[in-house]
Amino acid sequence: xxxxxxxxxxxxxxxxxxxxxxxxxxxxxxxxxxxxxxxxxxxxxxxxxxxxxxxxxxxxxxxxxxxxxxxxxxxxxxxxxxxxxxxxxxxxxxxxxxxxxxxxxxxxxxxxxxxxxxxxxxxxxxxxxxxxxxxxxxxxxxxxxxxxxxxxxxxxxxxxxxxxxxxxxxxxxxxxxxxxxxxxxxxxxxxxxxxxxxxxxxxxxxxxxxxxxxxxxxxxxxxxxxxxxxxxxxxxxxxxxxxxxxxxxxxxxxxxxxxxxxxxxxxxxxxxxxxxxxxxxxxxxxxxxxxxxxxxxxxxxxxxxxxxxxxxxxxxxxxxxxxxxxxxxxxxxxxxxxxxxxxxxxxxxxxxxxxxxxxxxxxxxxxxxxxxxxxxxxxxxxxxxxxxxxxxxxxxxxxxxxxxxxxxxxxxxxxxxxxxxxxxxxxxxxxxxxxxxxxxxxxxxxxxxxxxxxxxxxxxxxxxxxxxxxxxxxxxxxxxxxxxxxxxxxxxxxxxxxxxxxxxxxxxxxxxxxxxxxxxxxxxxxxxxxxxxxxxxxxxxxxxxxxxxxxxxxxxxxxxxxxxxxxxxxxxxxxxxxxxxxxxxxxxxxxxxxxxxxxxxx
Ligand SMILES: [Cu+2]
Numbered sequence: 243x244x245x246x247x248x249x250x251x252x253x254x255x256x257x258x259x260x261x262x263x264x265x266x267x268x269x270x271x272x273x274x275x276x277x278x279x280x281x282x283x284x285x286x287x288x289x290x291x292x293x294x295x296x297x298x299x300x301x302x303x304x305x306x307x308x309x310x311x312x313x314x315x316x317x318x319x320x321x322x323x324x325x326x327x328x329x330x331x332x333x334x335x336x337x338x339x340x341x342x343x344x345x346x347x348x349x350x351x352x353x354x355x356x357x358x359x360x361x362x363x364x365x366x367x368x369x370x371x372x373x374x375x376x377x378x379x380x381x382x383x384x385x386x387x388x389x390x391x392x393x394x395x396x397x398x399x400x401x402x403x404x405x406x407x408x409x410x411x412x413x414x415x416x417x418x419x420x421x422x423x424x425x426x427x428x429x430x431x432x433x434x435x436x437x438x439x440x441x442x443x444x445x446x447x448x449x450x451x452x453x454x455x456x457x458x459x460x461x462x463x464x465x466x467x468x469x470x471x472x473x474x475x476x477x478x479x480x481x482x483x484x485x486x487x488x489x490x491x492x493x494x495x496x497x498x499x500x501x502x503x504x505x506x507x508x509x510x511x512x513x514x515x516x517x518x519x520x521x522x523x524x525x526x527x528x529x530x531x532x533x534x535x536x537x538x539x540x541x542x543x544x545x546x547x548x549x550x551x552x553x554x555x556x557x558x559x560x561x562x563x564x565x566x567x568x569x570x571x572x573x574x575x576x577x578x579x580x581x582x583x584x585x586x587x588x589x590x591x592x593x594x595x596x597x598x599x600x601x602x603x604x605x606x607x608x609x610x611x612x613x614x615x616x617x618x619x620x621x622x623x624x625x626x627x628x629x630x631x632x633x634x635x636x637x638x639x640x641x642x643x644x645x646x647x648x649x650x651x652x653x654x655x656x657x658x659x660x661x662x663x664x665x666x667x668x669x670x671x672x673x674x675x676x677x678x679x680x681x682x683x684x685x686x687x688x689x690x691x692x693x694x695x696x697x698x699x700x701x702x703x704x705x706x707x708x709x710x711x712x713x714x715x716x717x718x719x720x721x722x723x724x725x726x727x728x729x730x731x732x733x734x735x736x737x738x739x740x741x742x743x744x745x746x747x748x749x750x751x752x753x754x755x756x757x758x759x760x761x762x763x764x765x766x767x768x769x770x771x772x773x774x775x776x777x778x779x780x781x782x783x784x785x786x787x788x789x790x791x792x793x794x795x796x797x798x799x800x801x802x803x804x805x806x807x808x809x810x811x812x813x814x815x816x817x818x819x820x821x822x823x824x825x826x827x828x829x830x831x832x833x834x835x836x837x838x839x840x841x842x843x844x
Contacts, residue, residue, distance in 0.1 A: 245528070245552055246417065246721065252426040255433070259292030266299050274304060275311050277462050279370070280324065283331040290334055290436040298323055303459055311461045321458025322448030326440055328457070329397040329447065332370025334436045336362035337405060341432065342423040348522030351414060351515075355508050358409075359402050367394045392493060393455045397443050399500035403507035404442035405435035410511035414519065416533075418544075421525035442503070446496060453488035512537060519544075526551065530718060530725040533732025546683050547733060549723035550586060550598035554628055557604055558588040558596070565589075565742035566692060566713060569609035571619070577664070578619045580611055582633065584689065585626040591737060591744045592834060597717050598724040599688035600627055600677075606742040607713045607766060608675070608691030615670040615698040621663045623655060627684075630654030633663065634678035635693065636807060637788050640665035648679035655679075670697040671788030672711070672762040672809040681768065686716070686726035688742075690766040695788075703793065704784045706760035706813050710751055712774070712824070713766040714804060715739045719835075728769045735770070738831045738844035745825070745832070745842045753816045760784075761824070765808040772831060775801040776814050778822035785811035801827055 244250060266288045270281040284303060288295030302320040305311040315321070340361035344354040371394050372386040381389075412420050412431045419425040450456040511517065516537050523541035527548035535544065571578035587601040602608025613619055625631050632654055634646035644665045648654040655661045677689035692711045716735035718727040727735035740748050753759060761781070763774050780798040784791055787809050802810050816822075825832055825842060834843035 245419075245723075248417075248430070249426060252430045255292055255430065256426065259289060259295075259433070262293050262296035263289045266296060269299075269304060275461050275463050276303070277460055280328065280459065283324075283327045283370075286331040286335060287327050287436075287440075290330070290338070290433055291440065292433060294437060298327070315459040315461065318448060318452060321451045322444060324459035325447040325451045325456045326397070326444045328370070329366060329394065329401060329443055330436060330440050332366030333362040333398050333401050334405070334432075334439065335370075336365025337402070337435075338432050339365075341409070342428075345421055345423050345428070345521040345525065348520045350520045351410060351517040352512065354520075355406050355410070355517075359398075359406075359504075359508070362402060363394070363398045366398055367391065390456075392497065393450050396446055396450065396496050396500045397456075399497075399504040400443040400446050401439035403500070403503035404438035404440070406504075406507040407511050408435040408438045410515055410517060414515045414517070414524075414535075416529045416531065416535075418524050418527045418529070421521040425526070446500065449496070450488075453492075454486045455488055455493075516540075528723060530723075530732040531720055532734075533730075546680065547725060547728070547730070549725050550600075550687060552588075552598055552723070554586045555588045555598055556585050556626075559590060559604065561590045561593050561747060563590070563605075565605040566607045566610045566711065567605060569603070569611055571611075571613065574620075576618060578613050578617050580609075580619065580621045581624070582608065582621060583624045583626055584631055586628070587688075589688065589742060591717065591739050591742060592747045595719070595737070595744070595834070597688075597719055597737070600631075600684055601688050602691055605691075606688035607715075608689070610692045610694060610711065611675065612694045612696065613667060614696045615667050617667050619665065619667060622660055623663065624660040625655040625657055628657060629684075630656050630679055631677050631684060631689065632661065632679045633675050633689075635663070635665070635673065635675050637669070637671075637673045637809075638665065638693075639668050646678045667695050669788060670695040671785055671790060672764060672811055673788050674713075674764050674766050674807075674809070676766065676768075682728060683726045685766075685768045686728060687724070688715070690715075692762070692764055692766075694762070697790075701790065704760070704790055704811065704813070706758035708751055708753055708757065708759045709762070710749070710759065711762040711764060712740050713742075713764045714772050714774075714826075715742070715767045716770055716831075733769075736835045738826065738833075740824075740844075744834050744844055746840045750821075755816050755819055757816050759814045759816065761812050761814060763802065763804045763808075763810045763812065765804045765806045768806045770828075770831075771803050771805045773801050773803050773827040774810075774824070775827045776812075776822065776824045778820075779815070779817050781812040781814035783810055783812050785809070 263285060267285045284299050302323045306314055337358045340358040344357050371390040372383055420427040420431045422428055451458040514537060516539055519541050524544045527544050529548060533547055569580055571580050582602045585601055587604055588596045589599050589606045590596050599606050623633050632646045632648040642651050644663050645651045673693035675691050675693050677684035692713055716727040717737040718725040718735045719737055727733055737744055780800045782796050782798055784796050831844045832842045
């Protein structure tokens with residue numbers, strides 16, 4: 243539930259709002275001499291506006307000392323506030339109920355706004371004004387509908403002119419949990435919207451009360467009997483007694499301006515926000531800071547770049563848990579069988595720094611699968627992610643249906659499903675496996691691993707005393723959330739890992755002078771090229787993309803560009819004693835969140 247700091251604030255706000263509402267309700271019914279409709283107006287508005295509603299109540303309406311209500315509520319600003327309360331209570335209730343229903347139905351935002359306006363207006367006019375006020379105003383229900391139509395329209399227009407842009411901008415902002423009624427943030431946005439609507443509707447209400455178009459605050463003393471109502475306006479207190487002196491041009495101009503404000507509030511956000519999307523499309527997604535989201539950004543793009551929801555994490559792995567651990571196959575009828583299971587995990591890349599990612603068998607990178615050329619292998623992939631996935635065996639020659647390209651060679655593996663990949667290894671060398679469904683997102687979040695196929699016949703010229711595979715990845719972690727890193731606005735990474743760890747939490751390889759080390763560089767990342775460099779002299783490149791180079795084609799280098807999907811096997815001799823670095827030569831990739839730690843990072 244607590245995903246962002248604002249969630250703590252929201253809990254505080256709603257506790258205050260509930261406490262304020264309970265107080266206002268208690269005081270209204272115990273002490274305050276005013277009509278039932280106003281009691282409920284203040285109760286609802288305090289529920290929506292929290293402590294601000296309470297403040298308004300005690301400053302403008304709560305009887306300060308017995309018998310003073312009549313004089314206390316006389317000032318025009320209080321009358322205007324009462325009139326606005328009245329409008330907001332009805333309209334906002336309609337709008338909020340409609341917003342919850344339209345979100346549940348998954349209507350696009352633009353239609354949400356229209357339904358909300360209609361619901362707010364209907365609720366305000368037909369129920370809150372006409373029905374509840376009938377007892378106050380006298381006359382028939384239809385008389386009341388007719389009389390209150392124009393004032394209600396003007397007030398509602400201004401109310402929605404304030405509320406609509408707040409809803410559009412905040413619900414479809416960076417944290418789209420605001421679109422989902424089961425999230426506190428949704429109710430927080432409603433509260434801000436009501437406050438904005440109140441502020442915009444207030445001036446018009448002051449004018450309408452002044453011109454006797456609307457009722458403001460009133461006093462009703464129960465003890466004096468049913469017909470002893472005392473309106474605050476002295477002479478205007480009798481039934482049917484409201485005679486407005488507003489002129490037709492005044493009313494027309496007010497109505498036109500309110501309609502213009504409404505149009506701006508409803509339509510203007512569509513310049514910047516994709517109002518065709520619905521809560522079903524993108525509700526709950528939290529977008530990275532700096533991502534460009536405009537009126538054309540499709541829902542799929544938002545889902546692709548959205549943070550992993552920390553509430554989806556099923557297991558947490560500390561700094562002692564390693565990725566890329568060798569996975570021993572079991573042999574069934576001569577077939578080497580591996581089981582891979584995907585899930586959402588919290589993975590530690592540095593002491594105190596975790597990422598929320600997608601893992602095979604709870605590891606980032608996934609387990610290292612190693613077998614021999616000529617082996618028959620079967621890999622059962624079970625998907626426990628909340629989204630579909632597949633696995634592609636990068637660089638392998640195999641039957642098309644085993645290639646793992648979602649929607650191309652197979653249907654994606656849905657949540658809870660399993661796909662059996664089976665093939666015979668006809669190559670040897672360094673390969674990799676990775677997700678091939680929403681690759682942009684899933685591989686960047688950790689769905690990759692090393693695939694090492696030993697030659698059928700040993701070749702001492704490509705062997706070394708030590709061996710180490712380097713699987714590269716970029717990460718974007720901000721505000722406590724992990725987003726898939728990608729070369730796109732808002733997607734730039736700020737952490738870089740080798741085998742799921744950033745320096746100085748990376749591995750060291752202990753060797754003696756004269757020994758050799760075979761490094762298998764694997765471009766398991768998918769957005770950036772990393773010029774990988776080893777200190778202490780050149781290495782020999784002996785294989786490229788799994789293909790062993792003939793001796794005449796092997797070459798010396800000390801830096802090699804490892805692009806996404808590429809593999810290079812290099813042999814590095816330890817020539818001098820000491821500590822020698824292996825790192826990416828893009829200096830920024832040697833930092834952790836832009837910080838160099840103990841001489842490096844990443
Ligand atoms: Cu790099």
